[in-house]
Structure formats: C-alpha cells, structure tokens
Amino acid sequence: MPEQQYRETLYAGWCQQFEVEEILYEVKTGHQHLVIFRNAKFGRVLALDGIIQTTETDEFAYHEMLTHVPLFAHRAPRRVLIVGGGDGGILREVTRHAEVEHVTMVEIDPAVTEMAKQFLPGHSAGAFDDPRLNLVFDDGAAFVAKTEEKFDVIISDSTDPVGPGEVLFSGGFYAACHQRLNPGGILVTQNGVPFLQPDEVRDTSRRLAPVFADHHFYQVAVPTYVGGLMTLAWASDDASLRQQSQEVIAARFAASGLRTRYYNPGVHVGAFHLPQFILDGMAG
Structure with a gap:
C-alpha cells in the first residue's frame, strides 16, 4: 500500500x-x-x-467546457487568446477547431509548460507544435494590458485567486480583456466552486457588470475540483451568443467533426441554466 x-x-x-x-x-x-x-x-x-x-483522468471535462462553449457560440472564432493554461489542455482543444487561424498563449511560468510536455503529454497531445501557436512567457494580466492584438475569444485558464492568479480575477483585467476583444468577442474564465467559494461568483459578477453588456456563468462537473459544480464565467457585449438554440449549436458541432467526452450541444445549452443558489450568489 x-x-x-x-x-x-x-x-x-x-x-x-x-x-x-x-x-x-x-x-x-x-x-x-x-x-x-x-x-x-x-x-x-x-x-x-x-x-x-x-x-490525467478527468481533465477532459474542464478543458472541453472552457474551450468548446465559447468557440461554438462564436460565429467565426479566428483568433484566440489563452491566458494561463500551461499544461496545454486548453490549447489542445482550441487547436482542434480548424477555423481558428491564430492562437496566442500567455503562461507566466515556463516550468509548468516544460513539466507538462514531459510528464503530462496527453494534455497537450502535440498542440505546442501547432504552427498557429504564438507561445509567450509573461504575466497574463500585463500582456493583456500592453498588447495591441485583437481576439475573438479570450480564455482565462487561471489558478485560484491567490498568488500569481489573483490579478486575473480583477476588474482591471476584465476591462483590459474587453479592450482586446473584437466586436462580438467572448471572454470565459475559471471561476471556482460556488458552494465552497461563494464570494467568487459575487465578486466576479460585480466586476464584469460595468465592463460587458452581458455576463453570466455556466457550469461543469469536475471530480477533482471538490465541493460540487464548478462555475465558468462568461462575458460578451452580445447577449444573443449565450442564448442560441441547441439546434444552432448542434449544426456547428456536427460540421466540426469533433468527438468529445464531456461537451455536446445539449450540455452546452443546459450549462447556462444554473441552480438557484448560484443565481442568488450573482445578486450578492
């Protein structure tokens, strides 16, 4: 033993x-x-x-939902920014979308990426070699604040709001992301387990509200993120993007030819229908 x-x-x-x-x-x-x-x-x-x-066992749930929900909701996701995500799981899922032309990934710690390539190769599945990738080692918030690039989708795959990840939950970071999005763009972020981290839903909602015309949360169940459902934050200036029918999402999913283990069009639409305690948490 x-x-x-x-x-x-x-x-x-x-x-x-x-x-x-x-x-x-x-x-x-x-x-x-x-x-x-x-x-x-x-x-x-x-x-x-x-x-x-x-x-290794349950990473697919988190990575598929943080990636495929915004990419299938967006009408033409050509340019994607990943903030964090050094293990390569989000990058793997983004690069499965043939319509994506360019991916910038900003990771603060080169050691995470090098370790993941060696010890968690299935997370990236070769995606670090994709010619569409621009890999940058920098503070994610600082990069977003200073870059002039524009993106269709921004995915913030951060740690919890302590230490290096704390700034990625700030109003200033959300405002900088808004400036970096093309019209009709989408921001999604990791947002904790609301049963055990109720302040994260409340605080993120308050910080997104002054910046984006529409914000909400959607949910995913990841066994190792204990304490119940996990929330992922969603923000855009186009409210219709999170209100599309299952039929519309299903048509895009079918056209992509992707095979997934957690995500599907029904889960996509249903994930935005939240338990009441999370809705109450959004309202503070």
Missing part, C-alpha cells in the same frame, strides 16, 4: 487526500511550488502551491 499522502487544503475545515504512488517531479520555481505525482485512481496529478490543478 502506498504510504505517502498528498493533502489539498484549499478550503478551511475541508480537505481531500490522494495516495501517492510515486512523485514524478517536484520543484520550487520562481513563481510557485510545483509537484506532479501518480495516483491509482486519477493517474498523473499536477498540484501548484498545495492545490490540485489537473489530473
């Missing part, structure tokens, strides 16, 4: 624990403590500063 345990203590009074079969990689980078280990149930597991980020 494995004797070593990894305890995630993101929440006060609550933790989850993984049996560690083997630590594959561990380092203290200039930005954070990074460890990857193997677990019998979840395969290879990546943690940053004591918080589980992704696992």
Whole structure:
C-alpha cells in the first residue's frame, strides 16, 4: 500500500487526500511550488502551491467546457487568446477547431509548460507544435494590458485567486480583456466552486457588470475540483451568443467533426441554466 499522502487544503475545515504512488517531479520555481505525482485512481496529478490543478483522468471535462462553449457560440472564432493554461489542455482543444487561424498563449511560468510536455503529454497531445501557436512567457494580466492584438475569444485558464492568479480575477483585467476583444468577442474564465467559494461568483459578477453588456456563468462537473459544480464565467457585449438554440449549436458541432467526452450541444445549452443558489450568489 502506498504510504505517502498528498493533502489539498484549499478550503478551511475541508480537505481531500490522494495516495501517492510515486512523485514524478517536484520543484520550487520562481513563481510557485510545483509537484506532479501518480495516483491509482486519477493517474498523473499536477498540484501548484498545495492545490490540485489537473489530473490525467478527468481533465477532459474542464478543458472541453472552457474551450468548446465559447468557440461554438462564436460565429467565426479566428483568433484566440489563452491566458494561463500551461499544461496545454486548453490549447489542445482550441487547436482542434480548424477555423481558428491564430492562437496566442500567455503562461507566466515556463516550468509548468516544460513539466507538462514531459510528464503530462496527453494534455497537450502535440498542440505546442501547432504552427498557429504564438507561445509567450509573461504575466497574463500585463500582456493583456500592453498588447495591441485583437481576439475573438479570450480564455482565462487561471489558478485560484491567490498568488500569481489573483490579478486575473480583477476588474482591471476584465476591462483590459474587453479592450482586446473584437466586436462580438467572448471572454470565459475559471471561476471556482460556488458552494465552497461563494464570494467568487459575487465578486466576479460585480466586476464584469460595468465592463460587458452581458455576463453570466455556466457550469461543469469536475471530480477533482471538490465541493460540487464548478462555475465558468462568461462575458460578451452580445447577449444573443449565450442564448442560441441547441439546434444552432448542434449544426456547428456536427460540421466540426469533433468527438468529445464531456461537451455536446445539449450540455452546452443546459450549462447556462444554473441552480438557484448560484443565481442568488450573482445578486450578492
């Protein structure tokens, strides 16, 4: 029996624990403590500063929903910006869309990307070699504030709002993203587990409201993000983009030829129908 345990203590009074079969990689980078280990149930597991980020077994749920919902909702997503996402999972899903012509990915920590290429190769599945990719190592918020590029979709695949990821939940970051979006553009962001992180829904809603004409949240179930449903934030100046029929989304999905494990057109439409406690949380 494995004797070593990894305890995630993101929440006060609550933790989850993984049996560690083997630590594959561990380092203290200039930005954070990074460890990857193997677990019998979840395969290879990546943690940053004591918080589980992704696992081989269930990563598809998060990466598919954070990517395919905005890309199938947008009418012509040619240019995509990924903020964070150093493990390559979002990049993998974005590059599956043939109509995407250019992807800029901004990751703050080169060690995360190098580690993922070596120890989590299935996350990126070769996407780091895609000729459409412009990979930038920089602070994501600083990049968005200074770049002159425009994008159709911006995906913020950040850590929780502590440490390096905190600025990616600020009103200033959302305003800078708004400036970088083409007309009809969409911003989506990781937004925590509202049952255990209720302030994130309330605070994000308050910060998005003055910037975008339309904002909302949609949901995804990811087993290793414990505590219930996870919310993903959605913002655009075109409210019709999140109100499209299942038939419209299904036609685009069929035309793409993609095969997915979590996402489908019914899940796309249904994900925006939120439990009442999350709607109440949005209202503060």
